[in-house]
Amino acid sequence: MNAPRLGLLLDVDGPIASPLSRTIAIPSIVEDLVALAAEGIPVVFNTGRSDAFIREQVVGPLLAGGLAAGGRVHAVCEKGAVWCSIGPQFPDGMGDLTVAEDLALPRDFADEMRELVRQQYADLVFFDETKHAMVSIEQLVDVDSAAYLARQPAFDAQAMAALERRGLGVRRLDDVRPDEHGAVAWRVDPTIISTDVESDRSGKDLGAERALELLAEDGDLPLEWRTVGDSRSDYAMADWLHANGHRVAHVDVRPADGVPETPYPVLTAPDGVIHDEAGARFLRAWREGRSDSAV
Template identity: 50%
Template structure:
């Protein structure tokens, strides 16, 4: 395979810059069109998300194919914060999924947390059945964020107690409880629409590393990488790029949470947030290429 260097590459969180955190799907009409335009020009695009393969297949990959994704476009998906990954192609949509089984939550723990959610918190959240290595409970679509958050916080306290009683080494916010070996391999990670229980080794820097490795293996590189996300953890994508000696620019689409100081540029899209900011950012990248 001949090597190809694009002018830049994209590392994109899904919820926030691409999919609406309210509708939980891609609603901005230009996003799919501009992603296909950029991919058609050879720009490597990786979706680096905590979402499951089921969500990425249905809400991202299938819609890119419907929007005209061409054969051979360099598009890749890293799901579950680096726990699962697959290419996105015109022929298959989301391709064959690979999973890092060594980072999977023990099955009995997953069953216990799912049972608690279904028995006592079904009014506020739903079990994400599509996860391979994480546990994820997502806010119901028919509940307001303001009503979900108290239930989420109470649920997370219950999960903390449940897992610590089972002897798991666990981190939750500022709290840590080591296991019998003195290790803390798992964490509870809240977002505005979900609760994740996951390996401490899973995060957006791991996802970015997986994406860059895949692109390099397919002869695709770029001297500059833009990352975009709505959480402070999304900065880790640009952290990895910067540490790798490449030019990094991070686009914060929810700066109200507090922008982080970094040794690379961190930008916003004016007053726009979430997927409106993501759409404006992609429009700028299309214009940068003169397309």
């Protein structure tokens, strides 16, 4: 088997699904993903979302769009804690699910967060019942973004306090300091639409590692990679690939947070185009074999 010309490692919220509707709102995204998979291009969704979300919002549209059996399409969910293969040969389009139980939060913590949402934040967020390992609290679609972001820090502080009461090492994503024992068990990771509480071993880098393990089972690895995301934490995909000897460029579809110095190219869409509109432009260019600069 010849090595594919390209491999895609894709965050879902932002580059693929609209952060407003939480659905694939641009039809060409489905068309191009189906066409790339048919060419033999590996496509792996590397996301903090649950397998249930991927099944409904990503796999369903791909199947309806004609995704063929035999494509190298996979999902790594909950930042590396859950993974499976995708295709019409599987029931509901998804193969057997693997869950890393050692990355799952204590059940009593999840119960406390569910009750906290019910009592104090039900007008703002919902508790994601579909997660197997992480605990995720997500902004309601009809809530204004500014209103959500104004109250998010209060919830994050309560989540951290709940972990600390249990004697668990904890940090926010932007705090690189370990606890006094030299290791951190859990972290609180706020995004523009949610807060995830997760194992400190979870992350887009672990997702990248899982992705290559899945692809090693079904064919040759690609000659080069494109990773795509909308937050600084998504750069970890390209960081891991580069550190492990793979050619990679990262596409940042929301560069407003600032583009860091990296040892690999970072690509952005022109004219201020962001989120899924930017993702759609790059997918179409890759499908047509155009250069990254021709989006």
